[in-house]
Amino acid sequence: MSSKAIKTTVELFAGIGGFRLAAAQKGLQTLWANDICPKACQVYRSQFGDAEISEGDLRELTHEIPSHDLLTAGFPCQPFSSAGQKRGFRDPRGLLFSVIVEVLRTHRPRYFILENVKRLLLMEKGIHFATVLSALTELDYHIEWRLVNTRHFGLAQNRERVLILGSLDVKDNYPTIRLAESADICEGLENNFRWLTDMSSWLEIEKHHRKFGNWGLAFHQRFFTSNLECFSEAKPSVTLRSVLQSAVDSTFDFTESTLQRLEESTRINRFLDGVQLLYNQKRGARMGYTVFGIDGIAPTLTAATSRHYERYKVGDRYRRLTNIEYARLQGFPDDHCSAVSIYNQYALYGNAVPPVLVGWVLDKILQNRVTSLENVTGQQLHLFQEPMIYADKGGIT
Numbered sequence: 001m002s003s004k005a006i007k008t009t010v011e012l013f014a015g016i017g018g019f020r021l022a023a024a025q026k027g028l029q030t031l032w033a034n035d036i037c038p039k040a041c042q043v044y045r046s047q048f049g050d051a052e053i054s055e056g057d058l059r060e061l062t063h064e065i066p067s068h069d070l071l072t073a074g075f076p077c078q079p080f081s082s083a084g085q086k087r088g089f090r091d092p093r094g095l096l097f098s099v100i101v102e103v104l105r106t107h108r109p110r111y112f113i114l115e116n117v118k119r120l121l122l123m124e125k126g127i128h129f130a131t132v133l134s135a136l137t138e139l140d141y142h143i144e145w146r147l148v149n150t151r152h153f154g155l156a157q158n159r160e161r162v163l164i165l166g167s168l169d170v171k172d173n174y175p176t177i178r179l180a181e182s183a184d185i186c187e188g189l190e191n192n193f194r195w196l197t198d199m200s201s202w203l204e205i206e207k208h209h210r211k212f213g214n215w216g217l218a219f220h221q222r223f224f225t226s227n228l229e230c231f232s233e234a235k236p237s238v239t240l241r242s243v244l245q246s247a248v249d250s251t252f253d254f255t256e257s258t259l260q261r262l263e264e265s266t267r268i269n270r271f272l273d274g275v276q277l278l279y280n281q282k283r284g285a286r287m288g289y290t291v292f293g294i295d296g297i298a299p300t301l302t303a304a305t306s307r308h309y310e311r312y313k314v315g316d317r318y319r320r321l322t323n324i325e326y327a328r329l330q331g332f333p334d335d336h337c338s339a340v341s342i343y344n345q346y347a348l349y350g351n352a353v354p355p356v357l358v359g360w361v362l363d364k365i366l367q368n369r370v371t372s373l374e375n376v377t378g379q380q381l382h383l384f385q386e387p388m389i390y391a392d393k394g395g396i397t
Contacts, residue, residue, distance in 0.1 A: 006110060006366065010065055012058060012073035012100060015352050016043045016337060018330075019072035019113070022358035026366055031066050034058050039344050046339035058099050065103060070365075071112040073100050074353045101135045104166075113361050114164040115353045118147055121162060121212040132164070133218045134205045140220075141166035146179040147214035150331075151274055152234035153356045156243050156297045157329045158273045161353070165361055173199055175217050175224075177371040178364040183232040184215075185371070196224060197373065233360075237274075240294040243328040244314060258291065258311045258318035265291070275299050278313055291318065298329050301350040308346040323349070331356045 011019045011033040020030050033053045035041050041055040054061050075097050104112060121129050136143050143166050150159040165179060175197065177185075185196075195201055202222035216225030265279040276293030291311045292299070298321070301307070311318045323345040324334045331354040337345040363369065 006069040008068045009070040009072055010068040010103075010107075010109070012071065012103065013075050013096075014044060014053065015040050015074060016332070016348050017047055018332075018353035018355050019074065019358050020044075020048060021332070021355040022362055023070075023072070025355070025359060026362045028070065028362075031068055032064065034061055039340050040348055043337050043339050043348060047336060058096065062099065062103060062106075065107065067107055068109050069111070071100070071103060071107070071109045072114075072358065073112070074115040075100060097132065097135070101139070104136070104139055104141070108168070110168050111365055112141070112164075112166040113358060114166075115357070116162050116164075118160040118162060121145075121147065121214070125210050126208055126212045129212050130205050130208050133223055134221060136164075136166055137205070137218050137221055141168060142170040142176055143218040143223075144177065144179050145212075145216055145218075146228075148231070148357060148360075150354050150357065151237065151297050152231050153331075153354070153360065154235040154238060155329060155331055155354060155356065156238045156240045157299075157301060158275055158297050159300045159354070161357060163357060163361055165364070167365075170219065175199060175219070177217070177373070178369060179361070180215055180228060180371060181232045182371055182373065184228050184230045185373070199224075237297075239296060240276075240292075240298050240312070240329075243325055244294065245322055245324055248314075248319065248322055252319045252322055253317060254309070254311055254320060255318045261311075262291070265289075269293075271296050301326060301329060303347040303351040305347070307350070326350070330354050 007029060009019070009023045009028050009030050011017070011023075011030055014020065014033040014035045015037070017033070020033065023030055030048075030052055033044065033048075035044065035053070035055065036057055038055065041053055044053045054064055100112075100114070120132070123129075133143060143164065145162055145164045147160055147162050150157050150161075163179065167176065170176060196217075199219055199222065202217075202219075202224045205218065205221050205223050208223070212223075213225035213227040215228045216223055218224075261281065262279055265281050268277045268280050270277055274297045276296035277290055278293045279291040281289035291313060293313055299310075309320050312321060321329075323337065323342045326346055326349040327334050327336055330349050330352055332349065332352070337348050340348070
C-alpha cells in the first residue's frame, strides 16, 4: 500500500487546528473537522474558514464524516492527565475514544494518528492503554506508539506526549517501524532481536501486567514494548529565553506580588527536566508555588487557569508568560488565536497538539520512512533488558 496515495484527512477533537496546520504544510487536504468547544471553533474558522469545521458533540455528527485517507485525533486527555482527576475510561470524556474506533471501523482510512498524555501508558498498570490497543488492533491496524517530548523538536517546553500511529500496510507478518530509527533501537538491545521481528511471539494484550514502555508495536491483539532511551532525531535544545517577547505590556507584570511571595519562599536555583526552578514556597512542593527562570525550558503548558499565572523572572522583573509566548512554545504562529480574548488563548494553546509533532509522523508516512532491521545483528542490539516481560514463547512469560 503506497503512502503516496494519501491526500485527504479528517480531524477529530480538532481544537485550534494543530493537526490541520501540520497536514496543510505537507500538502494534505482536510475534508472535515470537529470540536465541541465554541472558542476553539471560533479560532479554527478564523484560520481555516467555515467549510470544514463542524461544531458540536461528535457522537451526534459522525454521519457527516466523509471518506478519507488519514484520520487524526487528539482525543480528550483530561481523563488520563496528571493535571486532571485521572479517571480514565470511567470519565465520560474517556469514552469518546469509542467514537474514534467507530469512525475507523466505518471508513477504514489507511492511516491514523492519535495524540494523548504520558499517563495513558501508565495508569492502573496500563489497563487503559491496553483497552486502546485492543480496540485498535481488532480493526486489523498495525499500531506503533512512541512517547516524545517537544523539547527534542526545537520547542522550549517540557511536554511529553504519546503519539499513536495506525496503518493498514502490514507486510508478510513483519513489524513496520516508523517512529524509531535503527540507532534508537540498537541503543538498548541485547540478544533478543528475534522477539521483536517474530510477531507471533508477542505477548497477548489481555495478558499485559504492567505499565507500557515509551515505545512499542501492536497487531492482532498482541504487543511488544520497551523503553527507548535514545531519540536520535532530536534537534538542538533551545531555551525559554529565545521565545520571549522583547516588549511586554505591564498587565503581564507581577513583580510586586512576587517579591512579597519570595519572602516566604526558598531559593532553589536548580534544573528539573530542563526547567529552571528559582524559588519554591516554603513547605510547598506544588509547581504553582514556583518561580521559574528563563535559562531552561518551560514546564508543560496546560489548559488549567492557575498555571497561566505562573511567575517567571525576566531581567529584574517577575511576570507571567504572554499569550504570544504560549503560541511560540507550542509551535503556532503568534496570531493564531487572535480571534478570541487573551484570557481564552491560554487554555486553547495549553490544550493544543504542537503541529511539529504531527509533522514528524506525517513525514514518516508520506516519505515512506520505514526503519530497516535487516542489517542489524544480535550483537548490535541492546533494546530489551527484560525480554521475558514482553514475549510469550518458549516458556517466556
